[in-house]
Amino acid sequence: MKISKKRAKILLVDDEPVIRETLCSILKEDGYDMFTADCGSAAIAYAQENDFDVAIIDLKLPDIDGTTVLHRIRELNESICAILITAYPTTDSAIRAIQEEAYEYITKPFDIGHVKLVIKRGLEEKHLAHENKRLLKNLKSEKRKLETMLQIGRGMSSILNLEELSNFIVQKIIDVLRVKICSLMLIDDDEETLSIKAAVGLDDTVIRTTKIKLGQAISGFVAQTGEAVLVSDIENDDMFGRTNLPQYETKSLLCIPLKVKERILGVINLTDKAIVGQENIFIEEDLRFLTVICNYAAIAIENAQLYGEVKNLAITDGLTSLFNHRYFQTHLQTEVTRVQRYPHPLSLIMLDIDAFKLFNDTYGHPMGDLVLSQIAGEIKKTVRRVDIPCRYGGEEFSIILPETKLDEAVYVAEKIRSCVEALRFVTGTGPKKKKMTVSGGVAHFQKGMSKEDLVRNADVFLYKAKTSGKNQICVHD
Secondary structure, three states: OOOOHHHOEEEEEOOOHHHHHHHHHHHHHOOOEEEEEOOHHHHHHHHHHOOOOEEEEEOOOOOOOHHHHHHHHHHHOOOOEEEEEEOOOOHHHHHHHHHOOOOEEEEOOOOHHHHHHHHHHHHHHHHHHHHHHHHHHHHHHHHHHHHHHHHHHHHHHOOOOHHHHHHHHHHHHHHHHOEEEEEEEEEEOOOOEEEEEEEEOOOHHHHHHOEEEOOOHHHHHHHHHOOOEEEOOHHHOOOOOOOOOOOOOOOOEEEEEEEEOOEEEEEEEEEEEOOOOOOOOOOHHHHHHHHHHHHHHHHHHHHHHHHHHHHHHHHEOOOOOOEOHHHHHHHHHHHHHHHHHOOOOEEEEEEEEOOHHHHHHHHOHHHHHHHHHHHHHHHHHHOOOOOEEEEEEOOEEEEEEEOOOHHHHHHHHHHHHHHHHHOOEOOOOOOOOEOOOEEEEEEEOOOOOOHHHHHHHHHHHHHHHHHOOOOOEEEOO
16 A cells, blocks of 8 residues: 655654654655654644644653653544654553554664654554544445435335425435425426426425426426436536526535436426535535435325326316316315304305207217316316315216305306306307306305205205206305
């Protein structure tokens, strides 16, 4: 093993000028940086200001015993290679040298070649000890990372809700890699865009509104190519160079694809690495670690998406994508139970497509399905996110409106009716487009009612709207 002698610093402590000058001269020729002291206190002062690799200390000094000097120096630098020299070797001095863990014990007069060999061996062993310590530290670090990855993997595998899972992944990455900004973006296959599913460190407006086309910017590039990107300095990067945006504290960033086999689900973006006492730049080790996490995450996300699709199929109508009849019955009971305990407004709309059977028989089931689908689309566009639009059965729809007064529900029903009336359907049997209409009944929950009472009231007034002219909304007051 070759040791760089020019980098080795040696402290020589001896009160004899001839020994200091001779050893110092010879060892300097071998490339060592030499420091000399003629007493123990001077040696300790040197050690307080310098990090020595080797200390050659005479046991007998004018002010302090050599073993005491070694003890004080080792308190400052425990890895120093210590060589004790003496002109008066005794069993006691040898024992003290062993107690202070001196590397070598040399008696005067000494052979200079032997001293050189001892220094060389001592530096090699010091280097090996340092390397072993570094490797052990790296092994411990890798062990912690592996344990962390297993914990994250187990945590992700137990979460099937996509939103909850996305937040869990982002938070774990923030905790482990110590970054201030992290976002998880998923691909919308229909629009071929990325949108943010979960994030830490970004403004809520940015999270809600950000959409990036595949191939655009760094996230779009990673989502399109499936290749990770590590940027040390965004302002000087050959491929993505641009002025660093003011919302980012550092110029380094990391973007990793979420990939299952060859299918890319999205990306994870990291910036503003914040590790105290280190350069805030992402390194290859960060990239490797996050790649493993993303492999776990991609599988968990795919499972959550599949679970969501299966769950969605169980509660939605396949043709209209509205909630199905079973979901309507379950959710209406939940809402009725809630308002029975805590009085709040609750309304129900029942809608029926006018003359739908005749249209279906005349133009065929495919055209009938198109009418159902487009009217369902108008309903979804009109209602709020908290409302529950359902396909009640056949050509009939129902909408549960929590926290909605009767006049507000009537407004919603009337808006849907007018939107449907404005639709036109190309039937293929003539130049004219066919107009369809809906009739509706609206009911409001009142004290003492049951779920069945609320449905019955809405249905009664739907029947009234159908029998008194169609294309209108009738209200139970």
